[in-house]
Amino acid sequence: MVERSPLAPKGFPRMPPVAGVRLASTEAGIRYQGRSDLLLVELAPGSAVAGVFTRSSTASAPVEWSRRVVRGGQVRAILVNSGNANAFTGRAGHKTVARTAEATAYLLGCPRREVLVASTGVIGEPLEAEKTLQALPNLGGRLMPRGWPAAARAIMTTDTFPKGATRGARIARQRVVINGIAKGSGMIAPDMATMLAFIFTDARLPAPVLRTLLRRATRRSFNAITVDSDTSTSDTCLLVATGQTSVRPRVASAGDRRLDDFRYALEELMTDLAQQIVRDGEGAQKFVTITVSGARSEDAARRIGLSIGNSPLVKTAIAGEDPNWGRIVMAVGKSGEAADRDGLEIRIGGHLVASEGDVDPNYDEAAVARHMKGRAIAIEVDVAVGRGRATVWTCDLTRGYIEINADYRS
Amino acid sequence: MVERSPLAPKGFPRMPPVAGVRLASTEAGIRYQGRSDLLLVELAPGSAVAGVFTRSSTASAPVEWSRRVVRGGQVRAILVNSGNANAFTGRAGHKTVARTAEATAYLLGCPRREVLVASTGVIGEPLEAEKTLQALPNLGGRLMPRGWPAAARAIMTTDTFPKGATRGARIARQRVVINGIAKGSGMIAPDMATMLAFIFTDARLPAPVLRTLLRRATRRSFNAITVDSDTSTSDTCLLVATGQTSVRPRVASAGDRRLDDFRYALEELMTDLAQQIVRDGEGAQKFVTITVSGARSEDAARRIGLSIGNSPLVKTAIAGEDPNWGRIVMAVGKSGEAADRDGLEIRIGGHLVASEGDVDPNYDEAAVARHMKGRAIAIEVDVAVGRGRATVWTCDLTRGYIEINADYRS
16 A cells, blocks of 8 residues: 555545435445445436546547436436546447446436446456446445545545545525545546546536536646646546525526636635645655746646646656756747747746746745755746736656556556 | 666767768866867868757757758858756857857858857756867867767767767769767657757758758657657757768759668668667666557657657556556547547557457467567557558656656756
8 A cells, every 4th residue: 555645635624415415435346355446426316417528539438428428417326436447448348337327227216328437447458347236236225425535535546545625605695515526646637627526516507507617617627737747548527516405596607697606616626626636646745836927828828837747857856856947948948838938937936036038146046945845846937928827736756656657557 | 977778779880981070079167077068060161051959939049049050051060068058048148159159160260150059958057158168279179080979978968878870872873971979868859859969961962952851851750759758948950961972963952863862861860869869768778669550640640659658657667567558548549639449459569469449359468578578669559540650769767767857957
């Protein structure tokens, strides 16, 4: 067992129940013995869903299935296993998804086109349906409105801690809850959802509204993190609204002002989960926040930030506690986005390091060196061509990453 | 001193003189003491030049200077230092380039707009002109048609061996020589020339012809390798033709059939140098050849190959001698290029591993495991959507890479 990441939060948050959501998890023995690896989420009738998925052209069988379900907008159950991603498993992989979805539908008395399936773990090894089918009836008997930490643990692979977050929000005058769990620590890269994230609210919001809210918040949360620039075949992020707390009159548009607080809380919760994934980055010893300003647009700023956050040379320098801003300049240069080399400004830990295309005359190397020894590293870059601004999060690249990935078969 | 890469060639090739090219190198003490770090190349009057440079938006001062020189097409000297890249050094950096180019021009009696300058090493630290200016007169007195190994050594930074290659070719009935030297082992990524490469031929070829020949060959050589996906601010690849061996009538077009043999030899030489750079990849223990076929185009195939070659998860799997083809599937999927997941074919070491979107029923895991233990790893992927084909080269990602880059300040 790998040790808990040094960047992990103190503990798992206290998460209240979400009306209309019931959970159960178990050890189905899908790949490893003695660890929980199967999660069933039951959702109240009338629950709406939106999802974002990996853009990989070699997406897994569960991703293809769930994409279709999400298109319908209605959901009654989510079945998740860890240990095997059921990716690149040919026709047999699709059959396994269909059989397990069908069994879940039978168990809960709902149509199978309202059962979402997600898998994470090794790629390219067949996932037999049998172990899941055997475990299902027992799961069905144990569904409860609590059990969030256990649910978060059941979806882990190389994660060293379970990831959860909760927020309250008001829609009109109605108080609603948002809970989320996520997993991921390797094969984490932007331009997609992250590995797996499931977010639930008791608010009543139709699927098209959820879709817009989810896409927007994903851009600034899961799509703004990177551990190793590798995009998974299984990335799935779902947002479910059970509608057990209704708002009257109903909200019909994501732009509705009454959603302002909810939108904010959702983005905050998703950013929290995304940052937890970075904090569990394989081998990570430092949590790095990169803020880019002065870019042509927010998207351009994010791409520059990710170019820095994906650079092995920047990440190894951080691992070595070296304030090597020359490598940051390099990473800005290779991003493909506009930047004014001679107007560039770089701050590390709040200290001005470089300005006007040169090292700053007042650069305080000792102060920056002290900052580099900490767990939380802050890099700010202004590229001096516009007003676009974005923040991305990443971790350092250490011997630990190599050790984990030269041994573990994902 | 780091040990010589286990992937290094047996020794430095025997390189004949190239008529019109004279070399001298020395220890100027630019950053380190006791190692050669300054190279002067004198070229006969009438030498033509073409160049490709980094596409970084934070390119170094020498790159900006040399870009202008190359536009003129005429060259009389190349001055190269290692230890300091003179990148992101503001106005002072440009002044240093101008002063050293001027001194070189004075020394050799040529216009300064025919002096190319290249620098490689640490980014963001001022490069003083003085040490170079002091060393120049002595260099001028020692110019010789031999000294290729010393020249290749003078341009090294974290390289563990000097890189050279030579080929003969015929243009019409005239025999010509092509010699090249290169350096690079980290901050190596495609979509550019490599770190530094200088190629010389005694053929008489005008600059526009050289330009076309160089661009084409770069695509399949230096732009088809990757060590760590990081693009340098200093990448420079120059092709010089001294014209000391003339072909009559003169060749005026890169498409001229009489250039077929030369074109082939040039591409071979550049591929040789490019592969040597990969063989000296920081921390590299294995040399990896990735051939992609069945893509929409040659460029698409190269991008898929580089997506595989840049994937930290693929590279760490190779370091761990794990034939983890699931990660290859992942890297194909994230490339952004068309691929038919259910028609995908993967071979490792010539053995069929996956076909038709699934593990191959006759997959011989023991044979593939044996192959993975070797120094040379061959990965073949057919993505089943077209006829585009390309080969790229990379190395594995090891603890050594982290060790080198968490300590060395580049």
